[in-house]
Amino acid sequence: MLLPKFDYHEPGSVDEATRLMGEIRGQASVLAGGTDLLVNMKMGKAAPKHVVSLSRIEALRGIRREQGALTLGACVTAAELKEQEVIKTEFNGLCQSAGSLGSPLIRNLATVGGNIVTARPAADLPPALMAYGASILLKKEKAERLLPLESFFKGPGQTMIEPEEILCAVILNEPPPYSGGGYVKLGVRKALEISLVNIAAFFALDGPSGPIKEARIVLGAVAPVPMRAPSAEAVLMGEKPEDNLFEKAGNAAAKDAKPIDDFRGSAEYRRDMVNVLTKRALKLAYEEAKLREWRRWK
Amino acid sequence: MKTLITLNVNGRARDLAVEPNRTLLDVLRHDLELTGTKRGCDLGECGSCTVILNGKPVNSCLVLAVQANGAEILTIEGLAGPSGLHPLQQAFVEKGAIQCGFCTPGMILSASSLLQKNPKPGEEEIRTALSGNLCRCTGYQKIVEAIQSVGEREQG
Numbered sequence: 001m002l003l004p005k006f007d008y009h010e011p012g013s014v015d016e017a018t019r020l021m022g023e024i025r026g027q028a029s030v031l032a033g034g035t036d037l038l039v040n041m042k043m044g045k046a047a048p049k050h051v052v053s054l055s056r057i058e059a060l061r062g063i064r065r066e067q068g069a070l071t072l073g074a075c076v077t078a079a080e081l082k083e084q085e086v087i088k089t090e091f092n093g094l095c096q097s098a099g100s101l102g103s104p105l106i107r108n109l110a111t112v113g114g115n116i117v118t119a120r121p122a123a124d125l126p127p128a129l130m131a132y133g134a135s136i137l138l139k140k141e142k143a144e145r146l147l148p149l150e151s152f153f154k155g156p157g158q159t160m161i162e163p164e165e166i167l168c169a170v171i172l173n174e175p176p177p178y179s180g181g182g183y184v185k186l187g188v189r190k191a192l193e194i195s196l197v198n199i200a201a202f203f204a205l206d207g208p209s210g211p212i213k214e215a216r217i218v219l220g221a222v223a224p225v226p227m228r229a230p231s232a233e234a235v236l237m238g239e240k241p242e243d244n245l246f247e248k249a250g251n252a253a254a255k256d257a258k259p260i261d262d263f264r265g266s267a268e269y270r271r272d273m274v275n276v277l278t279k280r281a282l283k284l285a286y287e288e289a290k291l292r293e294w295r296r297w298k
Numbered sequence: 299m300k301t302l303i304t305l306n307v308n309g310r311a312r313d314l315a316v317e318p319n320r321t322l323l324d325v326l327r328h329d330l331e332l333t334g335t336k337r338g339c340d341l342g343e344c345g346s347c348t349v350i351l352n353g354k355p356v357n358s359c360l361v362l363a364v365q366a367n368g369a370e371i372l373t374i375e376g377l378a379g380p381s382g383l384h385p386l387q388q389a390f391v392e393k394g395a396i397q398c399g400f401c402t403p404g405m406i407l408s409a410s411s412l413l414q415k416n417p418k419p420g421e422e423e424i425r426t427a428l429s430g431n432l433c434r435c436t437g438y439q440k441i442v443e444a445i446q447s448v449g450e451r452e453q454g
Binding site: 001002003004005006007008010031033034035038039042043051053055079102103104105106108109190191192 | 299301317318319320321340341342343345348351354355356357359360361362364365408426427429430431
């Protein structure tokens with residue numbers, strides 16, 4: 001398959017990249033891992049006049065941990081998220097979601113920034129990032145803004161990003177003590193799969209055995225954008241974490257979901273799976289919370 | 299407009315002038331005539347175009363040649379040493395892990411990258427490491443056995 005012709009740009013810094021994006025406003029696509037953009041270009045779904053590669057910008061790589069926050073450069077790959085020690089131990093739900101993305105070969109290319117800006121309803125990373133309360137840093141020439149990730153998505157492939165903006169980083173606050181997150185993906189196969197339903201859950205306890213004082217449940221692939229499950233979260237608040245509470249939250253989440261019928265599965269099936277998988281994601285979150293606490297005292 | 303790039307392929311620096319819309323896969327196969335790297339789906343689904351780029355296995359159909367400028371690239375042609383086949387290649391022959399052979403270069407490169415991280419992987423780890431490489435002859439069992447046999451040999 002041939003790629004359409006384009007002018008290729010390889011800025012060496014964020015400043016250079018944002019200046020370039022300003023000059024060629026609206027006619028450029030940003031290239032990070034390429035696992036989505038190049039496929040779309042080969043399939044004839046995209047034919048940008050200019051391609052701006054972020055691969056030479058050192059500042060967009062790497063994970064920085066400072067003052068209780070974690071900054072993921074936009075070009076951090078899914079493989080790095082899956083393998084980094086701090087992600088494994090403090091953000092296990094995110095680690096699991098990164099490990100569910102594509103295949104090992106895709107994970108070595110695909111980036112966290114790319115998985116966000118493409119805004120696929122079934123993408124793996126956004127639900128987990130939203131469950132951990134992530135914000136994103138968008139930059140254009142001489143201006144930048146910080147946005148909660150959950151207000152970024154507008155619809156499939158549609159986001160709040162302006163044509164001249166570049167997503168530069170994802171910022172996560174380190175989870176408080178007595179908290180944990182979990183991620184569950186349902187597909188027909190284990191690799192290279194688009195989720196039928198994917199769910200991330202996070203909650204924080206007010207002490208070693210409860211009650212729950214903060215909860216976020218994010219449902220993927222059951223609405224045009226990854227969505228919070230407000231009534232399921234309300235079920236959890238102020239209660240002790242236990243299996244029958246998680247069961248009630250699953251029931252509530254199934255009512256919150258807005259799935260559609262398509263060739264991957266029916267809306268009814270998806271709704272049932274939201275129920276089951278929310279419960280499982282909450283159990284995983286509780287396991288992680290206990291494990292993090294155990295590590296803290298070890 | 300063509301861009302001048304240098305690819306370090308199998309230990310040898312290769313200077314090339316390429317159009318930006320050409321993939322690393324195309325340049326390896328057509329300009330450098332390294333046809334061991336296969337073109338299957340060309341969309342990142344099948345893994346037959348696997349190469350090791352700066353130490354990591356990737357789908358070369360999803361990398362622009364210009365993006366790989368300055369990178370170290372290992373293709374299946376660079377895996378065998380002067381003394382003969384790489385132990386993985388030898389094991390694939392011995393265990394009958396090759397049927398039509400189309401997926402084999404990608405399978406072996408994904409496996410070599412796994413063995414570098416983990417010299418004695420379990421079956422589950424092997425299957426996960428190969429999950430981006432499809433074999434349409436469905437000969438997975440013998441492929442897994444071949445990789446396991448190399449892990450065991452190196453321990454022994």
